[in-house]
Amino acid sequence: MDEFDLIKQYFRRQHSCDGVVVDNGDDCAIVELAASERLVFSIDTMVEGRHFLADMAPQDLGYRALATALSDLAAMGAEPRYFTLALTLPAVDHQWLAGFSQGLFELAEQHDMALLGGDTTRGPLTITIQVHGVITDDAYLSRAGAKVDDIIAVTGSIGDAAAGLQLLLREQEAADAFLLSRFLRPTARVAEGQALLPYSCCGIDISDGLLADLGHLVAASEVAAIVDVNALPTSKALGFIDDVDERQRYQLTGGDDYELCVAIAPDRWSQAKAYFAAQGWPLTAVGRIVAANSQADAISLRGSDSEILAQQTGFKHF
Numbered sequence: 246m247d248e249f250d251l252i253k254q255y256f257r258r259q260h261s262c263d264g265v266v267v268d269n270g271d272d273c274a275i276v277e278l279a280a281s282e283r284l285v286f287s288i289d290t291m292v293e294g295r296h297f298l299a300d301m302a303p304q305d306l307g308y309r310a311l312a313t314a315l316s317d318l319a320a321m322g323a324e325p326r327y328f329t330l331a332l333t334l335p336a337v338d339h340q341w342l343a344g345f346s347q348g349l350f351e352l353a354e355q356h357d358m359a360l361l362g363g364d365t366t367r368g369p370l371t372i373t374i375q376v377h378g379v380i381t382d383d384a385y386l387s388r389a390g391a392k393v394d395d396i397i398a399v400t401g402s403i404g405d406a407a408a409g410l411q412l413l414l415r416e417q418e419a420a421d422a423f424l425l426s427r428f429l430r431p432t433a434r435v436a437e438g439q440a441l442l443p444y445s446c447c448g449i450d451i452s453d454g455l456l457a458d459l460g461h462l463v464a465a466s467e468v469a470a471i472v473d474v475n476a477l478p479t480s481k482a483l484g485f486i487d488d489v490d491e492r493q494r495y496q497l498t499g500g501d502d503y504e505l506c507v508a509i510a511p512d513r514w515s516q517a518k519a520y521f522a523a524q525g526w527p528l529t530a531v532g533r534i535v536a537a538n539s540q541a542d543a544i545s546l547r548g549s550d551s552e553i554l555a556q557q558t559g560f561k562h563f
């Protein structure tokens with residue numbers, strides 16, 4: 246099977262996405278946008294051994310690759326539309342390709358996203374996905390725009406994925422299924438990101454860890470933050486970890502959660518909280534934005550006596 250047959254068999258799918266002028270299969274894809282729409286796009290790569298373990302099930306890998314890329318659209322409050330896929334494979338393995346494309350399209354269909362193109366090459370397993378979405382007019386969340394006194398809020402729970410990865414690395418037999426699934430199949434908070442638009446203009450997704458990603462948000466907003474470690478949203482499964490330092494390390498520096506962290510003005514907070522509660526979506530206040538002070542850390546922690554935590558940032562490639 247050559248690469249063109251491979252693409253046809255696994256990656257060319259019927260879709261019902263509106264606005265596609267030229268679909269997958271030409272030199273480029275072309276899509277139409279309405280006058281009020283703005284294109285929002287972002288690209289992310291996943292490399293074996295660095296983002297995922299070599300024995301990861303291909304279904305989970307396909308799902309996870311799209312979820313982590315999609316999370317950046319969620320973090321802007323954008324509506325997902327299309328994606329492209331650059332796949333580097335060591336060999337043609339039909340079982341692997343069937344599983345990978347199944348997981349990939351399972352998530353794509355949940356969000357009505359169409360795969361409009363890509364690239365297929367031979368080499369060490371590497372998955373790159375570019376996602377395209379839209380915002381209407383100028384409603385979006387950016388890393389800049391947090392103001393002093395804003396409440397810092399986090400969706401879902403954090404620390405689960407890092408704990409899940411540790412379980413995989415330790416190859417524990419009776420590993421907690423919830424923690425594993427938080428690492429293997431993260432949820433991009435797409436609906437939550439869009440729902441936050443009336444209440445916030447400032448947010449980021451937590452890929453590298455709360456301290457690191459909130460650090461990007463406060464730097465872009467030219468402010469600082471205080472985080473209450475005891476307020477961090479903690480799943481029941483993570484709560485079973487007795488070692489408080491270990492748990493807090495996962496929550497503050499672990500990464501891989503793909504929850505959203507947003508800044509919300511105090512006078513909008515109760516409305517935002519009520520809206521999320523009505524949807525059954527957790528949204529937890531974890532701290533406050535304060536003025537930047539060149540003498541102090543950009544993020545200070547309350548409720549933790551562990552100094553190591555404050556010094557550790559999130560995941561860094563270099």
Ligand SMILES: Nc1ncnc2c1ncn2[C@@H]1O[C@H](COP(=O)(O)OP(=O)(O)O)[C@@H](O)[C@H]1O
Pocket residue numbers: 289317452
């Ligand atoms: N090789 C690159 N060339 C140009 N811009 C890049 C490159 N790598 C990262 N960026 C940009 O730098 C910023 C930070 O990247 P990253 O940490 O990967 O963001 P995210 O966590 O949202 O994926 C983003 O705006 C991204 O588009």
Ligand SMILES: Cc1ncc(C[n+]2csc(CCOP(=O)(O)OP(=O)(O)O)c2C)c(N)n1
Pocket residue numbers: 289290294295296297298410452453454499500501560
């Ligand atoms: C095998 C393995 N080891 C370690 C990690 C932890 N890890 C790797 S990359 C990463 C951060 C997210 O990846 P990055 O490429 O920085 O994504 P971006 O910030 O661009 O969204 C984390 C927490 C992992 N996911 N898998």
Ligand SMILES: [Mg+2]
Pocket residue numbers: 288289
């Ligand atoms: Mg990135």
